[in-house]
Amino acid sequence: MHPLITDNPGKKMLLLGNEAIVRGALEAGLAVAAAYPGTPSSEIGNNLFQLAGEPEARLYFEFSTNEKVAMEVAAAASAAGLRSLTCMKHVGMNVASDVLITLAYIGTKGGMVIVTADDPSMHSSQNEQDNRYYARLANLPMLEPAGPQEARDMTKAAFELSEELELPVIIRTTTRTSHVRGPVELGPLPVTKQTLGEFERTPGRWVPVPGVARVRHKVLLEQVEKAQKKAESSVFNRIGGSGKTGILASGVAACYVHDTIMELGCEERVSFLRLGFTYPQPRELLIEFLKSVDKVLVVEELEPFQEDTLKVLANEVKINIPILGKASGHFSRLYEFDPAMVKKAIADILGLETKGPKVPDLSRLPELPMRPPSLCQGCPHRETYNAVKGALDLLGYTPRTIYPTDIGCYTLGLLPPIQMADYLLCMGSSVGTSAGFSVATDQKIVSFIGDSTFFHSGISSLVNAVHNEHNFCLVVLDNSTTAMTGHQPNPGIKLSPPGYEKPRVPIEDVVKACGVKVVRKVNPYKKEATIEVFKEVLAEDRLSVVIAEAPCILYYKRVGGKG
């Protein structure tokens, strides 16, 4: 049995933040979940995927083709009265945002939770956008756990809150809350739960034509006001100490503040407001807090989200005390925090000396070779890249070729010795940007996209390329899995995880149905034949798609080499 459905109330397990979210959702009676994988959210989907295979979990889960679809699946399940969840990495929310904003208008029935996992410092991402702004943009309540126990508690509470307000609730984590383990005390799993919904047709509620949307927007604002009242008395917002120096923090930053206060032994001198219910902000609580201190340091990673709100509020109620944080230069808007940075800022405003640890002189250390991640030995992508390069060399195109790329292991083709990744925006951008380059230049264009990314958001751009007669060669690197995020299935896979029996959608069929005339399939390990194919299609001056089909070797080994 999956460890997350062992019913052991009171028992402690050392769970990842992401696992704690899953446990909280199970305890709340989650019935339907859908997701597209993305670091640092992936373990949520992975665990739900495994759990859905066990009858005791009484759970439906799917890996959807992208975050928008996943959110739609979860939204409809909620409208039918079931408890539902979707999770994604921060940039996935951009994809799903079209759903999100209007979903806030029409609202939900069964409790619905949306997890967004941000990635400050961009450990595995192309940007470090601060998704807290989505809560404000969509007007949705948001909870931010600081550790695994809170991740479990908040997820469970989020379902209740969602049902009370008839709004989806956002749980926002960051890499350092998703990927941190800590003891989590388990609660009971529900004895019964609703797994079959019933949708009541109420067009005045669920179809936001302008007349309905105008009404629903008003309802939304009323609900947000109620949410704010909830935030005022939420157990997730709490003040410790009664000193005159105020510190406000949320997420993992609150952990660094907690550690600093303990280490400096300055409990008496500070009032520490840990904010967990972070949107809408608890107005009265913040005003009380502002009144009780003579300055405030706001400790939050990325944007000055709480800091700006606090300043507006202080101005409104005419409390004129220093509010320090990003604008004052105590913290940066860049990257995740380092605990020493937080310690220094707090020691500074308290006028305390911190004695650093005694460190030996390391100036004699040589410059160390870097160890960037790279494609595995024997990875099929390597072979495909080499074949493309070989063909381009033979045709004399190499110097002026552009390689738009996409998101997956193959993005590592950026690095030497391959160096065949020139332009990237987001999931699926290889196809659309190839179109742009083909209009703007007379250069040869060879772009790369993975199988999962192709299904995620490559198809509509490919139809566009056919219709608008764009000229490039798209290489679909079909390795039968979503490798980078931990080998999740996608609709095209030939190599299925054990027990996974779902109809296959072959990429070749899709490409042909999109109207592409030059479509070829290669096995990249057959070097000569692959080069020949690329030579042929690259010599043609029109849109072509080459599907390089060979399983990810890591995955192939893991599933026992059975195809």
Next chain:
Amino acid sequence: MMAFQRILFTGVGGQGTLLASRLLGETMMEEGFPVRVSEVHGMAQRGGVVESTVMLGGLEGPIISNGEADILVSFEPLETLRALPKCHEGTWIISNIIPIQPFTVRLGQSGYPDPGKWIAFIKQLFKNTVAFNAESLARQAGTTRAVNIVLLGALIGCGAIPVSPEHLKRNIKEKIKPKFVDANLKAFELGLAQVTK
């Protein structure tokens, strides 16, 4: 209450750093100590540097700042050097000495520092250094994949954290796939003996 302790595990994707830190974390939790373990998932696991931390004594933050690691457990000598700025004078350094060449070195873009020379350098600066061939011990135990458990054994052997070897062995039995348990128990013992001998 126990003192704050910050333990840094570092190695290369695929070496099993996460299993080692997790086993330690679970054992500490079962002993009733507050503990946080941070892990690296995602892109770095494709042959990049994989770090994890185990924080003891009620610390909530998962990251270790420069000079603040009390124990460094390193699976690879280049990564030991890279992690030295995290250490202070009294840091326990437990390090494997067998290199894994990064591809930047294989491509001739940079040179790999001479492990013998630099291990001697480390020993000079950090008196609590234990550096040895964990790979040969793991092989002796039955699988080179058990380098992580050899090093975990050495960590427990140095006596810096309040946990009994028996408890850890119990967890190895419970949490590692049955067919690898014997090799891993042996690896643990060999690592332990490396420090206590």
